[in-house]
Amino acid sequence: MPNPPTIKEIAQRLNLAPSTVSRALHNHPRIGLKTRMQVQALARELQYEPNQTAIFFQQKKTFTLGIVLPELSEAFFSAAISGIEDTANKSNYMVLLGQSHDDTAREQKIVEIMKNHRVDGLLVSLARNTVHYAHFEMLRKYNIPVVFFDRIPDMKDIHYVASNMESGTIQAVSLLLQQGHRVIGMINGPEKLIASRQRTTGYQKAMQQQRLKYDATLNIHSDLTKEGTCQAMQQLLSHKRKITAVVAFNDYVSQDAVQYAAEQGVQINKDICFVSYANLPLSSYMAYPPLASVEQYPYLQGQKATEILLDLLSGKLAPDAYQQVVIDSKLVIAAGK
Amino acid sequence: MPNPPTIKEIAQRLNLAPSTVSRALHNHPRIGLKTRMQVQALARELQYEPNQTAIFFQQKKTFTLGIVLPELSEAFFSAAISGIEDTANKSNYMVLLGQSHDDTAREQKIVEIMKNHRVDGLLVSLARNTVHYAHFEMLRKYNIPVVFFDRIPDMKDIHYVASNMESGTIQAVSLLLQQGHRVIGMINGPEKLIASRQRTTGYQKAMQQQRLKYDATLNIHSDLTKEGTCQAMQQLLSHKRKITAVVAFNDYVSQDAVQYAAEQGVQINKDICFVSYANLPLSSYMAYPPLASVEQYPYLQGQKATEILLDLLSGKLAPDAYQQVVIDSKLVIAAGK
DNA sequence: AAAATTTGCGCAATCGTTTGTCCAGCTGTT
């Protein structure tokens, strides 16, 4: 009921100056052992706890990291945030959350509010349709470092952690080739996305390795909506060459494509096999789980990005020593296959 | 590069007192229109922004809500947090996140840190095995209000929002009865859980309504692990009465049970129908989606809980006017059935 | 025109902690 004890109170009771108490609590060597003990004893007795808001104010630091990401309901992000949280907590940082719901306007607003709340740094995964980055550039003026992860902007001079879809794609396509598939369709994402381009080059390289020709008409770009996926699948099914395998942009796309194909009378895993990129943890319950999945290590990405941000904050890393970490994706064969 | 402008600076430039500037910015009526305009003009010009940490400190408020929940990767919680975030943001509150990962020790630590960060209030969904609530009781001393949601403690004098599984269960069982099922198995959760007991009474009441006898041996309590589920399903399959339908504790349990039953040669949706409680958003992709699902309105729960907390903070609600909101669950028939 | 009120603004304290500077007393050196 009474106000929580402050340094001043302790000082009064012991006839000391507040400064002395402060230093005593921090084990400052200039304070004699006796007084130090006295102070600490009384602090314990009164259950003294420093007022963090005062400290935040005084130190111009809040020990808070802002996280801006599209959607926690996507398994990738909820895994990533665990990596972020765990790493941040280890260094006594807390995590302020904001979901953009893939809406750029909302993303801007969140960044603004987080800036006002004086977060020490920001971890960001972009909204799908964000193409202008002024709201991030602005943070430089406030000396708030930003580390992007997974969905990173097309900019120079930024810190980021992202996975390279190329390696996983090579492995995926190679697996299919090895299994004898020769006409492999790909349902890819929007062309402007880095991740889409990486899938494309991965596809190309895997073909090259086997001295096979890459057929661009088998690589369909879609907008990742359910309609787009069905349209793409439709195109693949009516392709002059008969496809026997499909690499889908992600598990959601894969499931939509599978469903569509099944409706068209295709025998899944017989006529056509599917390989995809890991998003769903529960694919084992799926009607037609993909044959294999490219793992993108969300937890690791979150962890890495946070480590960079913390190093930036502690000064261990210079703000202009731009960290650009690429994590190779890796093919994981579905259990029991 | 130069330090951000402060009220003092504006005051100096205009030969005013800081207090005047502060009031002018807040449109205090006692400040003349002319000065008010001048101040606001200069503030705009300098791009003045109040230092929130200073305000937090001065006002002893941080406009931050702490969220403690078990697992964001569970769809229920990631939906709930959206409700929380949206509601909090509307009132200019931010959201500090902490996942307990169903570990009580971790839950305690998070609460401690959040208290130190001086969150204004807490929204909590308990870790599975939390049975002592000292770390929440302690918050009373600090006048930090707590609103529990979904996984609520067995305590008096608390605020909470939870869904009542009874109504949904009645509807679920009634649906099955209506479809002609007479021997209905239930894979329930641990007996000590309120949610389990509600499912039981729901089951009983639905039977009663049709003047049917409730058979307790059809209501199996499991520990919600995969093994527990299989064991329970096994028991149901070997029950002396031949069951034709199963009500599973949640979608995860349902899927495990379905898988197990299928392995035992049971024809899903033919020999046995499944009904469950909504957790998974993607059940349409499942091999055997449940016939119907009891919706628990996670977004709404998060929203409601946050509204209560905000009312508590604004004083609109007295701290001891304990709010205990129960949201009726509701059966949703799967699309296309 | 004197009194009362209102208007417009400044003064100073306050929130709790940290930190640079200063000072008194003690110790030890020569």
Next chain:
DNA sequence: AACAGCTGGACAAACGATTGCGCAAATTTT
């Protein structure tokens, strides 16, 4: 014995904003 060097601690400013109070000038009331 005089001076330098430590030791242990006090003083006060500072972080940025808010707010109760006071006071003069301007305005209204009587």
